[in-house]
Amino acid sequence: MTTSLWLRETRAELPRSGFEGRAEVAVIGGGVTGCSCALTLAERGVRVRLYEAREIAGGASGRNGGFALRGATTPYDEARRQLGDERARLLMELTERSLDRMEELAGDAFRRVGSLRLAFDADERGALRREHDALHEHGFAVEWVDELEPPLDGLYVGAILHPRDGALHPARWVRRLAAHAANAGAEIREGELVTIEELDADAIVVACDGFIPQLLPELPVRSTRGQVLATEPLRTRLYDRPHYARGGYDYWQQLPDGRLVIGGNRDASFENEDTDVEETTGAVQERLEALVERLVGYRPNVTDRWAGIWGTTPDLVPLVGEVREGVWVAGGYSGHGNALGLACGDLVARAILGERAPELEIFDPARNPAPPAATMRQDQAHGS
Secondary structure, eight states: OOOOOTHHHHOOOOOOOSSSSOEEEEEESHHOOOOOOOOHHTTTTOOOOEEESSSSOOOOGGGGOEEESSSSSSSSSHHHHHOOOOHHHHHHHHHHHHHHHHHHHHHGGEOOEEEEEEEHHHHHHHHHHHHHHHHHTOOOOOOEEEEETTTGGGGGGEEEEEEEEEEHHHHHHHHHHHHHHTTOEEEEEEEEOOOTTTTOOEEEEEOOGGGGGHHOOSHHHHHHHEEEEEEEEOSSSSOOOOOEGGGEEEEEEEEETTTTEEEEEEOHHHHHHOOOOOOOOOOHHHHHHHHHHHHHHSSOOOOEEEEEEEETTTOOOOOOEEEEEEEEEOOOOTTTTHHHHHHHHHHHHHHHHTTOGGGGGGTTTTTTOOOOSSOOOOHHTOOO
């Protein structure tokens, strides 16, 4: 098992806010979704106990590429065709509000610097133009970029800027979110591996995304691995915001200290990447290093390599709702979980309290999640 650059950062002790006796709600999973759910419930006075098998943010929430992006995995023009205009707009607005809330809660773990989606070739440039036009038609902020600065001008043929996206230090952010939940009264238990059957609570929330198949095997969620590496600080500042390209199979950001964090390239071996094993492979890592060289002009030393596991649904839309009597799920973000996880953790908490938000219809676990017709940006999404 690998450890990410993010998780190596020294962490502060969580506030301790335990309580005696039975919890009203038990949450399984200490990533962004579980901590968000626990925070909302605790703020409403619910006795909530969160169980994390490892440490807070120990799963995909602390192992991704640090992208905070609006929307879901499917580009907005395709989402409009797949979901219809009203539901696509609802989902996009939900994630934009989630980014605003993240900005309020995350402190220096979040930088609102925008993100740049790049076109690798003429076909992808056409896809970007379609997404740009669909967003613009619905009044969402987006900018078309025709002329790129070096070295991108020699590698890509256009881009769109999502100005309200951002860059995350994901482990720092989720640890901070957990602290908010604990301060509100949630009890957080790290290092406790639990099953649904052994928990005694009025409601149980399964919030472990890529490991949902282990607890709820009846759900259409597939464990999917994403690989990332980080370099030593680069000689110059090249990239001021998260970038992603080639249908999302390449994504990177340069950190404030100059390091380059880069991930993706699952297309090197799809069959090997549909797994819940948190290990890197030579095939993917070599392709990532080659991409670093193209983006930087030389091969800096690699200081960290890691993998994370996310949950993929057939239609690339999350599952949020009750799936057995008293058992709820929030996950299946298909690699796009930083903003969606914060939003869906809050949604499932409110649903348990009897609030039926309209977005829940989009995420209904009982729907028939047919695969979308077009190829989606599954890898870019793991950056988020």
